[in-house]
Amino acid sequence: MKHSIPTALSIAGTDPTGGAGIQADLKTFQEREVFGMSVITSVVAQNTLGVKSVEHLPIPFISDQLNCVMSDIVPDVIKTGMIATSEMMELIAKVIKNHSIPYVIDPVMVAKSGDHLMDANAKQTLVDKLIRLAAIVTPNIPEAEVLLQTKINSVEDSENAARQIVTELGAKAAVVKGGHFSEVPIDVLYDGNSLHEFSSIRYATKHTHGTGCTYSAVIAAELAKGHSIQESVSIAKKFITDAIQFSLQLGKGNGPTNHWGHRLQGLPEYERGDVTDELSCKN
Ligand SMILES: Nc1ncnc2c1ncn2[C@@H]1O[C@H](COP(=O)(O)OP(=O)(O)O)[C@@H](O)[C@H]1O
Numbered sequence: 001m002k003h004s005i006p007t008a009l010s011i012a013g014t015d016p017t018g019g020a021g022i023q024a025d026l027k028t029f030q031e032r033e034v035f036g037m038s039v040i041t042s043v044v045a046q047n048t049l050g051v052k053s054v055e056h057l058p059i060p061f062i063s064d065q066l067n068c069v070m071s072d073i074v075p076d077v078i079k080t081g082m083i084a085t086s087e088m089m090e091l092i093a094k095v096i097k098n099h100s101i102p103y104v105i106d107p108v109m110v111a112k113s114g115d116h117l118m119d120a121n122a123k124q125t126l127v128d129k130l131i132r133l134a135a136i137v138t139p140n141i142p143e144a145e146v147l148l149q150t151k152i153n154s155v156e157d158s159e160n161a162a163r164q165i166v167t168e169l170g171a172k173a174a175v176v177k178g179g180h181f182s183e184v185p186i187d188v189l190y191d192g193n194s195l196h197e198f199s200s201i202r203y204a205t206k207h208t209h210g211t212g213c214t215y216s217a218v219i220a221a222e223l224a225k226g227h228s229i230q231e232s233v234s235i236a237k238k239f240i241t242d243a244i245q246f247s248l249q250l251g252k253g254n255g256p257t258n259h260w261g262h263r264l265q266g267l268p269e270y271e272r273g274d275v276t277d278e279l280s281c282k283n
């Protein structure tokens with residue numbers, strides 16, 4: 001059934017400080033004017049300094065949550081973030097296979113704090129069961145390196161990686177994000193036909209907690225509206241750049257981005273307040 005507004009489901013873990021995970025996804029869906037829904041896989045005790053502990057929800061309970069959503073409000077898009085175990089991945093693969101809904105995978109493996117969010121032995125299940133179902137996969141450079149067992153040191157390497165995720169692992173499209181490059185953050189999309197680059201200036205800020213979650217949530221929201229992969233990634237790049245530029249002075253570590261940063265573009269400096277932390281940027 002077509003809904004009155006676009007709808008998106010995020011299947012992921014939590015962040016009680018609100019910068020990453022389910023919380024970031026729901027804020028982002030709202031900002032993109034998409035009705036957001038969520039199924040929680042793991043409850044994570046974390047903040048801007050790191051992860052303290054993790055509780056994985058039992059598989060039958062994750063399954064109940066999925067059934068509740070899918071039997072009532074079938075989403076226009078599904079996005080997954082933190083899926084820690086092979087068992088969770090197998091369950092989610094079954095649900096996705098039963099519906100023909102665009103599926104966005106953010107292959108979350110390790111948080112910026114260095115804490116592991118996916119079991120080491122779940123990587124093969126991710127590749128075998130989920131990636132081939134994806135409309136788009138959105139790895140950062142370390143994640144793409146793990147998926148392909150290769151090293152990425154240049155934009156050309158990112159291009160090869162994005163292409164390989166499609167041609168060898170079976171996704172329809174892949175965007176390798178460039179936040180981990182030391183210079184210009186260039187994201188490389190392979191949409192199954194051609195390569196596209198999306199770049200911005202690099203902001204010298206430590207407040208980038210949840211950038212990957214937010215970026216992939218924008219892509220999901222835009223796909224839910226019917227935009228193409230290329231348009232969706234382009235909008236995501238602009239959205240995350242604004243969210244980083246206007247990042248908030250919150251937390252004792254790597255703080256969250258500003259999910260309404262895109263609304264501040266164009267406002268004169270005095271109306272923005274002091275939200276442009278460490279705005280000295282290098283190109
Ligand atoms: N300091 C920065 N300045 C501008 N853009 C950035 C910065 N860090 C990351 N980005 C952008 O944010 C998005 C997420 O990047 P990345 O850090 O690679 O992913 P993740 O958060 O999954 O590690 C990408 O579009 C990337 O280019």
Ligand SMILES: Cc1ncc(COP(=O)(O)OP(=O)(O)O)c(N)n1
Pocket residue numbers: 012013014015020021022044046081082108110111112113117208209210211212213214254
């Ligand atoms: C519950 C949860 N999911 C994902 C992440 C990782 O988020 P990401 O967007 O990659 O940002 P960093 O945490 O790496 O800054 C997370 N921390 N928690």
